[in-house]
Amino acid sequence: MSFTRRLTLSFVAILVLSLGSVLIQIWGNDTRRRNVWLLQHVIRTQSELNDFSQRMYSAHRKILVVDALAESGAQNGVTAEERNELLSGIEALAALEEELSGDLQEYLEEGGYEPLGASFLLEYWQQFLLGSGGPTGEELQREYDALSSRISANEWYLLARSDEINMGLREVVSRTNKVALGVFLLALITTFVLGYYMTRYTRRAIRQLQKGTSEWGGGNFDYSIGDMGHDEFGQLANSFNDMAASLRQAMGRVREASRRADAANQAKSGFLANMSHELRTPMNAIIGYSEMLLEEIAEEEQLSVNDLQPDLEKIQLAGKHLLTLINDVLDISKIESGRMAVYWEDVALETVLRDVEITVAPLMEKNGNTLRCEFNLQNARIRTDVTRLRQILLNLLSNAAKFTRAGDVHLTVSELAEGGRNYLLAEVKDTGIGMSEEQLGRVFDAFVQADLSTTKQYGGSGLGLTISRKFAELLGGTITASSELGAGSRFELRLPIDVSDSKFANLEKNASGDILVIDDDLAALDLSHRALSREGYRVRTASSGAEGLAMAKEHRPDLVVLDVMMPGLDGWQVLHSLRGDAVLGSVPVLMLSMLNEHDLGLLLGASGYLVKPVESAELTAVVRDLLPATAVGNMLLIEEGDILAQVIEQLPGAEHWKIYHTGDLARVAELLTELPWQLIVMGPHNDSGQISRLVAHLRTEHWRTVPVLMAQAEEEIQSLREQLGAYLNRGV
């Protein structure tokens, strides 16, 4: 039962008891009132009866006196006036008797009283007074005595009745009091019991919850609050348990993440030590052999080239190995910092595979392995980044060759349609040393080879598989591994090959913008042209600096790709002219050079700098990076508040602008010299003197080409808004 329902029921119980008490009180009051009323009437009747009795007595005495007078023979003993007075008294008594009889009948039960029957006596008295004969004095006396005794009897009856009513009244009062007390006590007990029960229950529930929270607070997240039913506390306990479970999971994840981070950190340190070793080994050979050669040349006179050749070859081999290592490390670093570009193209897969097969043949022979290839290809051409694909396959195959002696290496390539998509499946299986489950779990981690002894025995940087997996992920695919110690390993590469509907395709389809490429080397020019056109850019080419400058002025490109070494006007001069031009000053320029003068290039105003030879993927990636920020331009918004800023924010097209917002005129002066501006917007400003100087400055020759839109008062903001709207729209 829910806690609320328990409380409600307790409340209802107390309410019912209270209501009962009130009803009893009402009933008691009513009964009391009725009895009191009855008692009052009985007592009044009593006093009336008493009064009647006295008056009857008095009348009787008077009649007796009259009778005595009559007996004594006094003819005129009673005056007519006195007689009339007596007669009217008798009449009044008759009326009183009638009223009394009604009262008696009303307040005494049937049989509980005697009819007064005074009328007979009263009639006698009348006849007697009128002198019309009738009863004698004796008879009257007898009648009167009978009536007196009846009156006495009725007085007694009334007394008994009032006693009876009084008793009833007392009984009612005591009964209502008892009931009221009982109800009160019952309500009190109920309240106490319920209160005690509720308090005890609540306290116990809270204690249970508290125990849970303190357990969790103490770090024991495995603790779970026991079943507490389905009421609010039970629900609260369940929520707490759920929360603890979530916390437990979160803690688990955090611990796992921290463990992984520690492991990765350790692996990284291990890697550094390992890399140091790996780099020093070929360096050792290079330095050692070259020193030795120098010694030989110095000491021995009769040396032929043939004597030197083997050692020179060793130096070369060690150098190449060193380069491979460095490239691997660079690849990893590029991938990890997200700078690795992907270049999608349609390729003839069979050719790529045969090429890979030929490349790895010497590696296979070295350890006496046989490479068995099986290609089941449905599509002649697929869409992928062929460089990365080749690198992955070479990595997997050279690993297989490295860890297998006199065995077989299988390369199976097929296609698979699954979930509406087509995949390339490449499986590399060997019969080599294999891996334990633990080694298998870490095989793709960066900087981790199966273990250090493996590294020593088999060489390598321990990065090949990491690189391969990262490449596969870059291409939207996966690499998985399975292996058994001593029974060989199996790696499976799965790549999506119809990427036209995937996110990768968007990168090139959406590319837009005018690009001018200036290069005197026609082959390089063609390469850049093709790479950029393929991305969707509109590309113009110029084969000399002068031609380039002319075209730039004519077509106003969004970006210029500029070779440094050119006859005539060289790249630096062209860059200088571009930067000095009012219109073209802000166009991003990507410099291409044989020399690595990156910092110099940026210092002279280049937006980007690449060292030749430039890969297509690299070029398009850098172009993509440079373009969006400069697609429209920099807007300087000079305003003290932010009314205009809000207006501009709402305008379509504003999101393409880089907006610099300030009301500080000193900052404005700085900004004007620091950055190229395509639009200046000025709102109302308090310092009108400074503003007019600024406006005058912006009207000078240097700023001639930068549009300045102004609202000098708040009323002008609306019209400024329209101008801006039109301008921003045109910008897009």
Added chain:
Amino acid sequence: MQTILLVEDNEMNRDMLSRRLKRKGYEVLLAVDGQQGIDMCLQSPPALMLLDMSLPVKDGWQVAREMKATPALQHIPIIALTAHAMADDRQRALLAGCDDYDTKPVDLPRLLGKIAHLLGAVE
């Protein structure tokens, strides 16, 4: 002519260093792993051992410990050679029982100095 045993698994380094030492007038014996190094010492003890630390089968530290624990071999001075250039590598090599330590790439004059010093001390 004094005999130096060079224990080194890398073919190029072995070839290069042995040739350079020969040119300096030492007789050089070669072993390609740790176990072979110990076996050769037992057969004909050299005047000095140049020991690469990263060796297959039995690594340099293990070889050094075994040599120094074998009465017949403990007098042979050992120079540890390793491309591990971390700070504690030297300490580890000396703890394992090596008499001296040098890093790769080898600085030949320095190595020759250490060899001469150790051989002089033995004599």
